[in-house]
Amino acid sequence: MFFVDTLEFEGLGNRSYLAGGSDAAVVVDPPRDIDQVMAAAARRGVRIAFVAETHVHNDYVTGGLELARLTGARYLVPAAAHVSFERTPVADGDTVTVDEGLALRALATPGHTPHHTSYALTEGGRGVAVFTGGSLLIGTVGRPDLVEPRLTEQLARAQHASAHRLADELDDEVPVLPTHGFGSFCSSSQAEGDATTIGRERETNDALTLDVDTFVTRMLAGLEDVPAYYAHMAPANAAGPAPVDLTPPRRADAEEIASRLAAGEWVVDLRSRTAFAEGHVAGSFNFEGEGKLATYLAWLIPWGRPVTLLAEDPEQLAAAQRELTRVGIDRPGAAATGDPAGWIREGERLASFPRARFADLADVRERGDDVVVLDVRRGSERAGGRIDGSVHIPIHELYGRVGDVPPGTVWVHCAGGMRAAIAASLLDAAGRDVVAVDDGFDAATEAGLTLTRPDGAD
Known part of the structure; x- marks a missing residue:
């Protein structure tokens, strides 16, 4: 009897998997901190025989190389991936035996990257799960624009074909187990739900319900900004990440x-x-x-x-x-x-700034106070409605653009409060008078603030 354990990493919006039988297992797309993966295997009482990467990751540093080194597992990496370390290259159709009656078959599913590979887990020759990495996700697919701008449309079309390949080759009841899609910016849009199957995706996923031209146009139009640190992840993974040191850092007074x-x-x-x-x-x-x-x-x-x-x-x-x-x-x-x-040193004082709700912002505007309203949401969020007269600087641009914020007391908001708090701290550190709006954006309308929408209607 096989098992599949899911390891969730909510901060990055990703998942890794431990799957196996009574004696041996495979780890798919492991995190950098591999101690928890090894602990999961120990709880199951299984040996990690294989470590499999679906692709060279753009959004996090893998622990795959170190996990394979420590456990003696074979490190499965797509053959077309350009890496600088010894591994077992896998190509379309390659199959390895994980445990008695349990096998892992490589399926070439380019799109998220040119070399992207999914892995079908089979028991007695029957598909029981598919690890789809950044290919077919829950209600969406992995974004195709992280490798090379000139390849984006080509990879988007490949994503469509890869999704259809998975749907054609696997039964409807096969669980789809992606790495991305739970908040990761590697997803072309955010997943809805926590679990899915090939059959459900066949009915609901744009990659499987739309023709290729419509799918590509729609997906490319909806892609979000790429986190700046992504530029450093793939090179680190291709070079072979070093082991991590999680000992406590030195103490600072x-x-x-x-x-x-x-x-x-x-x-x-x-x-x-x-x-x-x-x-x-x-x-x-x-x-x-x-x-x-x-x-x-x-x-x-x-x-x-x-x-x-x-x-x-x-x-x-x-x-x-x-x-x-x-x-x-x-x-x-x-x-x-x-x-x-x-x-803080003796004689110094802690700094502080006020927090508020959208209702408070409505009050100060009603009084006629001259304040700056700064929206730090992404452009796609702002397109759905924005506070009339607000200034827009996405949070990821603010550190380098603090000087672009108009003079005056800055009331900064996002969609829920977390990014507004980051922004408020950046502005406060720069010496600006700031108020952090810690509120859900829906409350802006409830507070009576005028919203401007894309069609110009209030």
Whole structure:
């Protein structure tokens, strides 16, 4: 009897899988921090015989090479992927035996990358699951624009063909187990739902319900911005990532924190946006440890800039450190935990700024106060409705464009509050008077704020 265990990584919006039988297993698209994968195998009492990559990943650093080294597993990597390490190259149709009666068959499914490969798990010759990586996702497909702009349309058409190949070759009841689609920007649109099958995708997925020209036009029109750190992920994966070091970083006292800030390094406060707004080290930035820490910190920080982490406790610090290794931010320069009063030098005071709701913004506008409303959502979100008179700078552009924000008190908002908190911390560190709107965007209409929509109608 086979099993499939799912390992979820909510911060990056990805999944990895451990699948096998009574004695041996395969790991598909493992994370950088492989200790939890090995623990999952130990709980099952199985040997990791194979590690399989669906593609050279663009959104995270893989732990596949190190996992294969430590376990002695064969490392399956698509033959057409250009990598600099020893592996077992797999081509379309190649099959390996995972355990008695359980096999893994490679299916060439180009589109997300030219070499992308899915893997069908078969038991007694019958398909029981398919690991689709960045090919067929839940209600969508992986984006085709991360490799080379000149290949984007070609790869989009390949995605359509690959989705049809999977649907043609696999039975309706076969579970589809993708790596991307749970918040990852590697997905061409966000997945709806938590699980799916070939049959369900056949009925609902644009790649399987639309003709190729309509599908390609629609998908390319809806692609979001690409996180800046993606440029560093594929080269790291192709070169062969080094093992991670998750030992605690060196401790920083108030003097060192001040010194690092003065040197232009990033000091990142992992506490909740509520706690940060109430009191924080002046000049520090707020990226909540419970939010999409790795995605947004890696997206905004100048690549290679040293980072010092401030956390409530060692557990929060350790979780953040683990998350950041997944995107190649391997070792914080230093860290501090505990009471933020201990993070500033004697005689200094913690900085703070107010938080508010959209109803509060409506009130100040009603009074005629001259305030700047800054929208840090993505362009696609803003196209669905924006506050009349607001300024738009997406969060991933704000660090380099703080000078573009008009003078005055800045009321900054996003769709829910997390990105607004990041933006407020960037503006506060730059010396601006800021109010962080911590509210759902639907509340803007309820508060009576005038929204402008794409058709010009209020």
